[in-house]
Amino acid sequence: xxxxxxxxxxxxxxxxxxxxxxxxxxxxxxxxxxxxxxxxxxxxxxxxxxxxxxxxxxxxxxxxxxxxxxxxxxxxxxxxxxxxxxxxxxxxxxxxxxxxxxxxxxxxxxxxxxxxxxxxxxxxxxxxxxxxxxxxxxxxxxxxxxxxxxxxxxxxxxxxxxxxxxxxxxxxxxxxxxxxxxxxxxxxxxxxxxxxxxxxxxxxxxxxxxxxxxxxxxxxxxxxxxxxxxxxxxxxxxxxxxxxxxxxxxxxxxxxxxxxxxxxxxxxxxxxxxxxxxxxxxxxxxxxxxxxxxxxxxxxxxxxxxxxxxxxxxxxxxxxxxxxxxxxxxxxxxxxxxxxxxxxxxxxxxxxxxxxxxxxxxxxxxx
Amino acid sequence: xxxxxxxxxxxxxxxxxxxxxxxxxxxxxxxxxxxxxxxxxxxxxxxxxxxxxxxxxxxxxxxxxxxxxxxxxxxxxxxxxxxxxxxxxxxxxxxxxxxxxxxxxxxxxxxxxxxxxxxxxxxxxxxxxxxxxxxxxxxxxxxxxxxxxxxxxxxxxxxxxxxxxxxxxxxxxxxxxxxxxxxxxxxxxxxxxxxxxxxxxxxxxxxxxxxxxxxxxxxxxxxxxxxxxxxxxxxxxxxxxxxxxxxxxxxxxxxxxxxxxxxxxxxxxxxxxxxxxxxxxxxxxxxxxxxxxxxxxxxxxxxxxxxxxxxxxxxxxxxxxxxxxxxxxxxxxxxxxxxxxxxxxxxxxxxxxxxxxxxxxxxxxxxxxxxxxxxxxxxxxxxxxxxxxxxxxxxxxxxxxxxxxxxxxxxxxxxxxxxxxx
Ligand SMILES: Cc1cc2nc3c(=O)[nH]c(=O)nc-3n(C[C@H](O)[C@H](O)[C@H](O)COP(=O)(O)OP(=O)(O)OC[C@H]3O[C@@H](n4cnc5c(N)ncnc54)[C@H](O)[C@@H]3O)c2cc1C
Ligand SMILES: Cc1cc2nc3c(=O)[nH]c(=O)nc-3n(C[C@H](O)[C@H](O)[C@H](O)COP(=O)(O)OP(=O)(O)OC[C@H]3O[C@@H](n4cnc5c(N)ncnc54)[C@H](O)[C@@H]3O)c2cc1C
Numbered sequence: 001x002x003x004x005x006x007x008x009x010x011x012x013x014x015x016x017x018x019x020x021x022x023x024x025x026x027x028x029x030x031x032x033x034x035x036x037x038x039x040x041x042x043x044x045x046x047x048x049x050x051x052x053x054x055x056x057x058x059x060x061x062x063x064x065x066x067x068x069x070x071x072x073x074x075x076x077x078x079x080x081x082x083x084x085x086x087x088x089x090x091x092x093x094x095x096x097x098x099x100x101x102x103x104x105x106x107x108x109x110x111x112x113x114x115x116x117x118x119x120x121x122x123x124x125x126x127x128x129x130x131x132x133x134x135x136x137x138x139x140x141x142x143x144x145x146x147x148x149x150x151x152x153x154x155x156x157x158x159x160x161x162x163x164x165x166x167x168x169x170x171x172x173x174x175x176x177x178x179x180x181x182x183x184x185x186x187x188x189x190x191x192x193x194x195x196x197x198x199x200x201x202x203x204x205x206x207x208x209x210x211x212x213x214x215x216x217x218x219x220x221x222x223x224x225x226x227x228x229x230x231x232x233x234x235x236x237x238x239x240x241x242x243x244x245x246x247x248x249x250x251x252x253x254x255x256x257x258x259x260x261x262x263x264x265x266x267x268x269x270x271x272x273x274x275x276x277x278x279x280x281x282x283x284x285x286x287x288x289x290x291x292x293x294x295x296x297x298x299x300x301x302x303x304x305x306x307x308x309x310x311x312x313x314x315x316x317x318x319x320x321x322x323x324x325x326x327x328x329x330x331x332x333x334x335x336x337x338x339x340x341x342x343x344x345x346x347x348x349x350x351x352x353x354x355x356x357x358x359x360x361x362x363x364x365x366x367x
Numbered sequence: 368x369x370x371x372x373x374x375x376x377x378x379x380x381x382x383x384x385x386x387x388x389x390x391x392x393x394x395x396x397x398x399x400x401x402x403x404x405x406x407x408x409x410x411x412x413x414x415x416x417x418x419x420x421x422x423x424x425x426x427x428x429x430x431x432x433x434x435x436x437x438x439x440x441x442x443x444x445x446x447x448x449x450x451x452x453x454x455x456x457x458x459x460x461x462x463x464x465x466x467x468x469x470x471x472x473x474x475x476x477x478x479x480x481x482x483x484x485x486x487x488x489x490x491x492x493x494x495x496x497x498x499x500x501x502x503x504x505x506x507x508x509x510x511x512x513x514x515x516x517x518x519x520x521x522x523x524x525x526x527x528x529x530x531x532x533x534x535x536x537x538x539x540x541x542x543x544x545x546x547x548x549x550x551x552x553x554x555x556x557x558x559x560x561x562x563x564x565x566x567x568x569x570x571x572x573x574x575x576x577x578x579x580x581x582x583x584x585x586x587x588x589x590x591x592x593x594x595x596x597x598x599x600x601x602x603x604x605x606x607x608x609x610x611x612x613x614x615x616x617x618x619x620x621x622x623x624x625x626x627x628x629x630x631x632x633x634x635x636x637x638x639x640x641x642x643x644x645x646x647x648x649x650x651x652x653x654x655x656x657x658x659x660x661x662x663x664x665x666x667x668x669x670x671x672x673x674x675x676x677x678x679x680x681x682x683x684x685x686x687x688x689x690x691x692x693x694x695x696x697x698x699x700x701x702x703x704x705x706x707x708x709x710x711x712x713x714x715x716x717x718x719x720x721x722x723x724x725x726x727x728x729x730x731x732x733x734x735x736x737x738x739x740x741x742x743x744x745x746x747x748x749x750x751x752x753x754x755x756x757x758x759x760x761x762x763x764x765x766x767x768x769x770x771x772x773x774x775x776x777x778x779x780x781x782x783x784x785x786x787x788x789x
Contacts, residue, residue, distance in 0.1 A: 034730060040737045145737045162730075214745050214772060255775075268767050270450035274782030277775055288776035292769050293745055295778070 002027050006173055006183040008165050008197075009190030011039035012144050012330050013322050015151040016337035017187050022155035024341055029183070030152060031173070033164040037191040038329060039144045041298020043210060043246055043256055045223050046140040046331045047084055050103045054307055054355035059328060060107050061351050062335030063138055069334070072154070076146045078249050084139040085114070085123065085222045086229075087243070087283065088131040093227045097134040100227075104136065111136045125219050125284050134227075141223060141246055144330045165190070168197050171318035185344060188313075189322040191329075192301040201309075202361040203324055206302045207260040209273050211295040213287075217251030226283065229257075241276040243283045253287065255280050259300075259327075268295045302326045303361070310340050310356040320344060321358045371780060374467045375401040375439070377671055378455070380446065380619065381474030383411015384657040385649025385664035387429035389472045390438060392668025399437040401466070403457065405771070407443040409433055411476055411649075412496060413657045420503040429661075448768035449622050450781050453644075456768070463777025470644045472667045473620050473632065474660070477650035479610035482754050484708035486582030486591075488717050491606050495525045498608035502532045509533035511605040514591050516540040516579045518699045519612040520656075523567045529608070537604055539570075540577040540593055542611070543699045548575040551698035558658070558691050580708055582607055612699055613654045614753055618766040620647060630756070637670030637678055638663055646671055655692025662688055706758050715758075716751040718744020723758075726751075732761040745772055 003026040007018045010032035018028045046066050050056040066079075073079045088094040094113075101111050112135045119126065119133045152158055164176040168188060173181045188194050195203045226243040244256040258276045273295055281288045303309060303324035313319040320343075322336055329336075339356070342349035377393055379386045382404035393400035402409075410416055414426040422430055433440040447463065448456040455466045479494040486492065493501065495517055502508060513534045515526045518541060526536045541548060552568040555561040567573070577595040582588055590603045615631040626633045626641035631653045638646045648667040649660035662685045669678035709715070711724030721741035729735035732742070732755055741755075742748030748764075755761050769778060 034734060036733070036737070149738060211775075211778070213775070270448055270456070270768065270778075270781040273768065274779045277779045278782055281775065281779060288774065288779070290775055291745075291772040292775050292778055293747060293772045294743070295768055 003185060004183040005029070005185040005187065006031065006181060007187045007189055008032075008168065008173065009037070009188070009193065010148060010152060010160060011037045011189070011191055012148045012151075012333040013191070013325055013336060014187070014189035015148040016333035017189050017322050017340060018158050019151040019155040020334075020337035020341045021185070021187075022157045024345060026157065026185070028155070028158045029181070030158060030160045031163045031165055031175070032160065032190075034162060035193070037193065038298050038300055038325075039148055039191075041208070041210070041296060042144055042327075042330055043244070043254060044142045044144040044147075044330050045084070045244075045246060046142060047223070047328070048104060048109045048136060048139060049328060049331075050100060050107075051306070054352070055328070056103065056107050056109075057351045058308075058332050058335050058339075058356070060109055061338075062332045063140070065334035065338065066140065066142070066331075067138075073142070073147065074150060076143065077150055078143040078146065079140060080249055081137075081140045082247065083135055083137040083222050085119070085224050086134040086136070087119075087126070087224060087226050088133060089226070090131050094131040096227050097132065100134055109136065110138060123220060123222065123224065125286055126224070127283060127285050135222070139223060142330065147330075165197065168319060170316045184318070185320060186318060187320045187322055187340070191323070191325075192299050194301070194321075194323050201323065202303055203301050204261060205264055205299040206326065207258070207263050207265075207297055207299055208256065208327070209258040209268060209276055209295065209297050211255045211273065211277065211292050212248070213253045213255070214291040214293050215251040216253065216290055219251075219286075220245060220247040220253060220284075222247070224283070239272060239275075241272070241279045243279050245280060245284065253290070255287070264299065266297055268297055300326045300329075305360075307356055308332065308336055309358040310336050311343055311353065311358050314359040370462070370464065372465045372467065375399060376468070377401070377470045377472065378403065378466065378468035379472045379474060379668075380404075381411060381476055381649065382406070382409035382433065382440070382442070383474060383476050383649060383660065384413060384426075384429070385476070385660040385667075386411065386472070386474035387432060388661045388664030389474060389648060389668035389671070391429055391432045392665050392674075393672055394432050394435050394438050396672035396674065397437070398672050399439070401439045401441060401468075402433060403441040403444045403446070403466075405443065405445045409440070409442065415500055415503050417503040418505045445771050445773060446619055447770055447773040447777055448781075449619070450768075456777065456781060458773055458777040463774065463780045465780065470671045471623075471646070472638075472664075472671060473625075473640070473645065473647040473651055474649045474664055474667075475616040475619055475651040476660075477613035477615050477654050478749070478753075480612050480614050480753060480757060481609075481750055482611050482705060482708070482757060483713045483715050483723055484579065484581060485710050485713050486584065486588070487609070488714050489582050489584050489588045490586070491584065491588030492582050493606070493608050494610040495519075495521050495608045496610065498606065499525045499528045502528050507532065508606070511535070512537045512603065513606045513608065514538045514540070514579070514593075514602060514604045516577075516591075516593075516607065516609045517611045518542045518701065520564060520695070521610070521613070523564065523573070525608055527567075534606070536572065538593065538602055539573045540579060540595075541573065541575045541699075542578040542702050542705055543575055544702075545575040547698045547700075551694060554694060558687065560658075561691070578702075578705060578708075579607065579609055611701060611705060611757075613650065615651045615653065617651060618770055620645075620651065621763075622766045622770060637675070638667035639670070653692060655688060655695065659685075659688035659692055701757070709758075715754060716741035716744065716748075718746050718751075721751070726755065727759070733764055735761075736764075747771070
């Protein structure tokens, strides 16, 4: 008999889950009310991150899945295998780069250390005198809203219905207006929107600012990230900024990034934007004279340990969670979806699922 | 004062008829006002001037106000953000800085409504006022065949400018029906100085109830197809100036939190907006021509400087020109057929090359932007967002910094010591 599934959320994670379920022959109803979320706001850098073994396992696994999709992705998804340059300002950071290289190598992620001169040749817009960089050629970029829409379109047996979900209880879903739906499997993949449906979830919003310039083709060719980025990304209080710039296929420069906890104010904050840009100009001095055309904000749904929640709700059988993807959900969506499906259908997942078990945040610990 | 911060009691945005009239009222009261405009020259749209085009006579006394201390005039200055109440982040060609004000008068004017039709992005096709601006900026037109089309009295002014620059105007096509244009013309005697317009409206070659359905050409415009009384004919030309009237510039007002109504800045007595200390005057509060803009600018300037009785004395004149504005709007109302001219593959967003069909399937502007990238280009959706509003009835998004394309360095000013106290 065909499995009936409901996926709540049509962002990149919901779309990947729906596509993976359809691949396994399920009939999938995707519910989304179009309010939008992180997928429409983020940067779409597909990146191997190594802050802990579980993060590296999931990002590495996912990058492989993205590469498998690459040939099919239509041009509007703007996939580019541009690679990442992790920038080392000084010798101390260069040592960090070497440590990173060793960690990545353990998982089979190739990377290459670049010295001052080689870096300057590759990215002449960077300020002179950086110690070097670690180049990770397997990293890529994608335009996530288009990729999410495509994942839903190409899958057979997926229906997208515009609807607001008001409540979930196990296999039951209540829509705004009172209509009730039921399925064999319900996947909650609506990003930070899940907090309103299940208030006990250990999710906090982490606000981010981004800015994009007019078109300046050929100035930057890799995703450029400072090595201090990971440190900024893991601050759990206060506001932090880090240098992170992406060259869009249009020649525009997409400039990040900032992180702020516990605000849901969507406004672009001039002081935060200014700090973020000062950081960016410190790395790319000529950026100061380029025209910016838009700035915006988005919210990452963060768990206490920074890893997503992937698995069945500990108290509600039939309700599966694909939440808390923080600043990596575009990267990890395909891996998260495969892992979740393996658990649903009783197959052995290709990576260890335990670090992502939703039950790991015991009641009360959900700070 | 340091390099990053400047202060003024009264800031006037826009040096068009409204802004200049407000500035004149401020100058009379001896108030140290600052007049800021993103154009390098004063005069706004109607009194735009340049090499070979002197400003018209009635504009001169107002323009000379700008040179009268304690008033200060900042040409070529763009507003980038409103980071906190009473402060604007601005930039000119050299630098970015914070401008603090106690009171603000918005005289941001209007821009043309461009609607997509096949061929509208061909080189040689411009807006109606845009053609005028190009000519006044020094573009030669001698010997060129020009078609002026779209809607509104601006068609006549633009055609006159083109002729003055040596062009042959081979056709003037107004989408509003003859009956409405005639009624408008017959009523014009009621407003001083408008009778000449009635004569122009009766001029041969000015054809109401007609519009351009397509611009033809491969690399540049070669001809237009014009529909009149259900028949379509082809007319050879070198240039087409086409726009469907004006829409108020409300982005800054909206960023400041001022209430809008029907696409214009909502104002009450004394030209007050819904935000304390912020006034609005001229075409950003509704399109009505330079006379209305001048009265409103003066009322705002008088009110902001505390001369309420003088402001109140202008009520009669204000009402008279408001009636003209209503007449204008009713007469040149857009025919729904105009919204159907685009073909599915006609571009809506020329910055990002997005077609009308790609956009039409979406439920709203934000969604269409996200999925098609329309409105994401350097014009920030000023053109296609305005067209989408007219075509699909979608509301505009909330304006965010940067309000106009601005140097990254300028957006960095807020953090560098120009913040808070000074
Ligand atoms: C500034 C910023 C930069 C980022 N950069 C990167 C990056 O470079 N690389 C990377 O991999 N990740 C990045 N991310 C993270 C990434 O964007 C997110 O992790 C990812 O998009 C999460 O996707 P999602 O599908 O889980 O949630 P969302 O994208 O938030 O989608 C949730 C969906 O659910 C819908 N919804 C919500 N509630 C309801 C409801 N009650 N009923 C119906 N529908 C509902 C919404 O409309 C929305 O479509 C960034 C995020 C931000 C904010
Ligand atoms: C392209 C065009 C051409 C026109 N030509 C004619 C004509 O020939 N004859 C005629 O009778 N009417 C013409 N009009 C109509 C004209 O708009 C009004 O008659 C009159 O100029 C309105 O005066 P105003 O002061 O309200 O606005 P405007 O004259 O439009 O002046 C507004 C000024 O404010 C500036 N500004 C706006 N926003 C900002 C900002 N955020 N920061 C800095 N500066 C800003 C603008 O650049 C402009 O200089 C034209 C309109 C347009 C759009």
